[in-house]
Amino acid sequence: MTGPVPVEILADPPRAASGKILGREPRSLRWTAYARKSMDSTRGQVATVAKGMEGDGTPVPQRLLAAATRLFAEQGYDRTSVQEIVEAAGVTKGALYHYFGSKEDLLQEVYARVLRLQQERLDAYANADAPIERRLRDAAADVVVTTIDNLDDAAIFFRSMHHLSPEKNKQVRLERRRYHERFRALIEEGQRTGVFSTATPADLVVDYHFGSVHHLSTWYRPGGPLSRQEVADHLADLLLRALRP
Amino acid sequence: MTGPVPVEILADPPRAASGKILGREPRSLRWTAYARKSMDSTRGQVATVAKGMEGDGTPVPQRLLAAATRLFAEQGYDRTSVQEIVEAAGVTKGALYHYFGSKEDLLQEVYARVLRLQQERLDAYANADAPIERRLRDAAADVVVTTIDNLDDAAIFFRSMHHLSPEKNKQVRLERRRYHERFRALIEEGQRTGVFSTATPADLVVDYHFGSVHHLSTWYRPGGPLSRQEVADHLADLLLRALRP
DNA sequence: CCCGGCAGACTAACCAGTCGGTATGTGGTC
DNA sequence: GACCACATACCGACTGGTTAGTCTGCCGGG
Numbered sequence: 001m002t003g004p005v006p007v008e009i010l011a012d013p014p015r016a017a018s019g020k021i022l023g024r025e026p027r028s029l030r031w032t033a034y035a036r037k038s039m040d041s042t043r044g045q046v047a048t049v050a051k052g053m054e055g056d057g058t059p060v061p062q063r064l065l066a067a068a069t070r071l072f073a074e075q076g077y078d079r080t081s082v083q084e085i086v087e088a089a090g091v092t093k094g095a096l097y098h099y100f101g102s103k104e105d106l107l108q109e110v111y112a113r114v115l116r117l118q119q120e121r122l123d124a125y126a127n128a129d130a131p132i133e134r135r136l137r138d139a140a141a142d143v144v145v146t147t148i149d150n151l152d153d154a155a156i157f158f159r160s161m162h163h164l165s166p167e168k169n170k171q172v173r174l175e176r177r178r179y180h181e182r183f184r185a186l187i188e189e190g191q192r193t194g195v196f197s198t199a200t201p202a203d204l205v206v207d208y209h210f211g212s213v214h215h216l217s218t219w220y221r222p223g224g225p226l227s228r229q230e231v232a233d234h235l236a237d238l239l240l241r242a243l244r245p
Numbered sequence: 246m247t248g249p250v251p252v253e254i255l256a257d258p259p260r261a262a263s264g265k266i267l268g269r270e271p272r273s274l275r276w277t278a279y280a281r282k283s284m285d286s287t288r289g290q291v292a293t294v295a296k297g298m299e300g301d302g303t304p305v306p307q308r309l310l311a312a313a314t315r316l317f318a319e320q321g322y323d324r325t326s327v328q329e330i331v332e333a334a335g336v337t338k339g340a341l342y343h344y345f346g347s348k349e350d351l352l353q354e355v356y357a358r359v360l361r362l363q364q365e366r367l368d369a370y371a372n373a374d375a376p377i378e379r380r381l382r383d384a385a386a387d388v389v390v391t392t393i394d395n396l397d398d399a400a401i402f403f404r405s406m407h408h409l410s411p412e413k414n415k416q417v418r419l420e421r422r423r424y425h426e427r428f429r430a431l432i433e434e435g436q437r438t439g440v441f442s443t444a445t446p447a448d449l450v451v452d453y454h455f456g457s458v459h460h461l462s463t464w465y466r467p468g469g470p471l472s473r474q475e476v477a478d479h480l481a482d483l484l485l486r487a488l489r490p
Numbered sequence: 491c492c493c494g495g496c497a498g499a500c501t502a503a504c505c506a507g508t509c510g511g512t513a514t515g516t517g518g519t520c
Numbered sequence: 521g522a523c524c525a526c527a528t529a530c531c532g533a534c535t536g537g538t539t540a541g542t543c544t545g546c547c548g549g550g
Contacts, residue, residue: 083505094531103507212453212454218403219452226446226449342540495547496547497547501543502540505537505538508536511530514530515528516525
């Protein structure tokens with residue numbers, strides 16, 4: 001198992017404080033900064049930029065994120081070692097810790113990404129110009145489709161959220177809450193205008209629907225008898241039917 | 246942190262093969278055997294039996310299982326060390342590995358227990374002598390109540406199932422499937438007799454309902470505005486309303 | 491006197507994160 | 521247009537700490 005350990009670097013007098021600008025905590029911000037600068041990558045590339053991209057042309061941070069997402073979903077957060085992630089991404093630990101402050105930061109970024117996406121889409125559907133039934137139905141079906149498109153993220157989301165440190169967990173919960181409340185507002189709007197039944201509190205209806213959405217990753221398999229759109233339509237129908245007065 | 250480490254046992258000549266009856270694999274069966282012999286414990290106890298019971302009078306295997314359940318739910322399977330479990334149960338590793346073959350066996354037993362319980366209750370409600378609407382409603386509400394009564398088990402179930410080895414995972418899935426199918430049969434019966442809508446495949450309806458049930462541990466907090474019975478009634482109502490023709 | 495029930499020191503493996511180091515690029519300066 | 525200063529991007533051996541599971545041995549009852 002433990003191969004030969006060549007001892008080569010032993011003497012090293014010129015140590016002490018050299019450059020070393022960002023010694024401790026600003027590390028976890030590096031990826032965020034990077035992401036802001038080159039957000040939608042791969043699109044507006046200027047050819048000369050070949051740095052940090054291997055074969056596929058995807059920048060290292062994205063590759064790391066993709067590898068981590070897949071591995072976290074397959075084996076769980078705790079069972080995935082940093083070593084596995086960097087190997088899957090074709091780099092080394094040095095690269096990972098260059099862009100991310102910790103393994104946990106990687107997990108948080110996975111959450112942040114999927115939350116941003118879903119919030120955007122929900123807002124678009126919810127603020128559309130259409131009758132409330134239509135808006136709710138479209139939003140409910142859309143979240144199913146995008147969840148199926150990112151089943152890995154969904155699996156990670158509901159299985160590994162509790163692995164986040166208290167502060168990060170709180171932050172994710174907060175964003176999650178915003179999403180929940182926007183959805184609930186749709187139902188309450190329909191209840192006020194008499195389109196939906198008021199028999200069940202809107203909060204509970206939201207949890208009912210999203211419970212099933214989160215569990216898609218448990219039972220839905222691409223290539224099964226139902227397409228994602230069919231599943232989405234059915235689940236949206238169930239929700240709407242449950243809300244009929 | 247690391248206290249003094251007294252080195253006392255150093256000399257130890259008389260080693261070699263002693264008793265050692267069940268050296269390798271039959272280990273994981275010990276608990277099962279134990280459980281069968283003293284199943285409903287604490288009830289028909291003959292007073293003289295004080296072995297292995299501390300203060301509270303609960304036998305060691307049960308105490309271990311209870312401690313493991315709580316800790317797995319609180320921190321997750323991987324983040325709970327067997328050291329923590331045995332300390333919470335007031336014993337040592339020797340005791341744990343005397344009754345259980347591995348940490349994983351502990352997890353599996355948690356599953357097996359909750360599955361047995363829920364299957365029993367479902368069968369009772371499903372085979373009752375009542376109209377199908379009533380039977381489905383009662384079964385749907387009951388699973389909510391018992392899930393709330395064992396929120397820890399539910400949390401472990403949907404967060405840690407993938408930590409089981411493939412074989413054990415398959416076994417749990419199989420039992421889970423039986424449960425699912427009994428529930429689905431109820432819905433199909435109602436669909437055949439025209440009491441329920443056939444717009445949505447029964448399979449999907451089951452997943453819809455159980456998705457929300459599994460996620461109770463995410464949002465339900467005892468002491469909240471709704472009692473477990475109220476939540477159960479609402480969720481059962483939602484299901485029945487979604488099934489109206 | 492033997493055996494189930496249990497104690498607790500010990501081991502072998504693993505793993506997140508660190509740190510000194512190299513390679514490549516970029517901007518300023520004479 | 522060669523030279524220097526400095527920064528970014530990344531490499532990979534190493535450290536300190538943790539952990540599941542083992543093993544020897546003690547103890548009390550039948």
